[in-house]
Amino acid sequence: MKTRVTEMLGIECPIIQGGMAWVAEHNLAAAVSEAGGLGLIGGANAPGEVVREEIRKAKELTDKPFGVNVMLMSPFAADVAKVIVEEGVKVVTTGAGNPAQYMKMWKEAGITVIPVVASVALARLMEREGADAVVAEGCESGGHIGDSTTMTLVPQVADAVSIPVIAAGGIGDGRGIAAAFMLGAEAVQMGTRFVVAKESIVHENYKQRIIKAKDIDSAVTGRSHGHPVRCLRNQMTREYIRLEAEGKSFEELENLTIGGLRKAVLEGDVMNGNVMAGQIAGMVSKEQTCKEMMDEMMAQADVLLGRTI
Numbered sequence: 001m002k003t004r005v006t007e008m009l010g011i012e013c014p015i016i017q018g019g020m021a022w023v024a025e026h027n028l029a030a031a032v033s034e035a036g037g038l039g040l041i042g043g044a045n046a047p048g049e050v051v052r053e054e055i056r057k058a059k060e061l062t063d064k065p066f067g068v069n070v071m072l073m074s075p076f077a078a079d080v081a082k083v084i085v086e087e088g089v090k091v092v093t094t095g096a097g098n099p100a101q102y103m104k105m106w107k108e109a110g111i112t113v114i115p116v117v118a119s120v121a122l123a124r125l126m127e128r129e130g131a132d133a134v135v136a137e138g139c140e141s142g143g144h145i146g147d148s149t150t151m152t153l154v155p156q157v158a159d160a161v162s163i164p165v166i167a168a169g170g171i172g173d174g175r176g177i178a179a180a181f182m183l184g185a186e187a188v189q190m191g192t193r194f195v196v197a198k199e200s201i202v203h204e205n206y207k208q209r210i211i212k213a214k215d216i217d218s219a220v221t222g223r224s225h226g227h228p229v230r231c232l233r234n235q236m237t238r239e240y241i242r243l244e245a246e247g248k249s250f251e252e253l254e255n256l257t258i259g260g261l262r263k264a265v266l267e268g269d270v271m272n273g274n275v276m277a278g279q280i281a282g283m284v285s286k287e288q289t290c291k292e293m294m295d296e297m298m299a300q301a302d303v304l305l306g307r308t309i
Contacts, residue, residue: 001298004164005133005187008112009091010065012036013298015177016135016166017290018191019043019069019093020143020276022265023202026054028290030061031199035291039066040093048079055087065090067112072097085109093135093189096144098122100129114166116189118146123157123165133164135189140170142192142230142278145220151183158184172280174300181305192278198289203268206275213281221257225250229257232275236260 003014015037017024021044029039039062041054051068058066068089070080073096081102084092092099092106095116099106106113107130116135117123123134136157138150146153150169158165167180168189180188194200196207209232219237222228224244231237240256257274264273288296 001302003186005166008132008164009038011038013294014187015294015297016040016093016187016189017194018141018168018189019067019095020191020195021045021071022261023191023195023200024069025201026057026061028194028197028200029066030058030064031197031290032194032294033058033062033064033066035289035294037290037294038091040091041066041068043068043070043074043077043080045071045074045076046080047076048083051080052083052087055083055089067091067093067114069093069095070099070102071095072099078102081105084111098125098129103130116168117157118148118153120153120156120160123161127161127163131163133166133186134161135166135168136185137189138167138169139228139230140279141168142276142281145169145228145230150180154180154183154185170278170280172278172283174297174302174304176280177297177301178304181301192280193284193293194290195277196284196287197293198287202265205268205270206264207287209270209275210277210281210284211286213277213284215279215282217281218277218279222253225253229274230276230278232270232277232281234273234275235271236274 013036017032017039019040019042021042024042029041032039043051091112093114112132114133115126136154138153139145154167164186166187167185171188172193219233220228220230221240260274263269264275
């Protein structure tokens with residue numbers, strides 16, 4: 001399946017793996033790229049040298065294109081931005097801010113820049129700043145979210161910009177891919193489905209929590225202070241939501257989540273940790289290799305889009 005995105009990135013499948021903190025490391029990124037998509041290493045709050053090491057490890061596992069996601073709120077964002085240039089990474093996605101200050105450096109290095117956006121206004125701004133494409137991410141996604149749903153956001157962004165749009169949020173199978181294309185997207189970004197990949201280093205407890213999730217198991221914390229985060233319900237989310245309803249301060253609430261994602265991903269504490277996952281968790285029912293899940297999803301999407309009999 002060829003689109004402007006697959007041509008731009010040099011990939012076979014219009015599927016990008018989300019740059020999830022603590023989850024999107026070199027093993028997963030390389031596996032997705034080897035399977036024909038675009039794997040991403042999540043920079044998160046890691047120092048530049050840690051990201052450099054991840055990039056070099058990924059290069060040992062694949063010669064296919066892969067990228068790095070830069071969380072712009074990270075205190076190490078500037079260092080990571082430079083490391084990406086020094087290590088010859090070809091694709092960057094960004095989140096939690098405006099990457100304008102790094103755009104000139106990246107573009108001069110021939111890097112494809114794809115910011116994640118949650119509004120039409122930000123999509124237009126990113127196009128003016130020189131972005132090559134944007135990821136329009138709906139609030140169905142896991143982790144930090146905006147207000148608009150994927151169903152409403154993607155077509156409005158597609159109408160507003162001339163650069164390619166990549167849909168994200170609530171996409172976990174071939175039906176979601178086909179729907180995204182109908183809305184005007186030319187590729188999709190997926191996170192939750194890849195968390196349970198066999199190549200994922202995520203703790204088995206976390207994977208099983210997603211596999212066993214029901215449609216109503218998703219919760220959003222932090223709406224009251226403007227930093228909503230979607231994760232699966234557990235003891236931590238129940239306590240957070242209770243204290244939030246009592247009007248506790250942002251600082252008091254955040255104390256519940258400090259180190260929570262690492263606790264869940266690496267230690268398997270799915271009761272007190274932050275089990276970030278999108279609303280499609282209830283659709284994820286098995287652990288597969290990245291190639292198995294991507295082949296399955298693309299075959300389903302092809303049928304729905306009328307490309308095969």
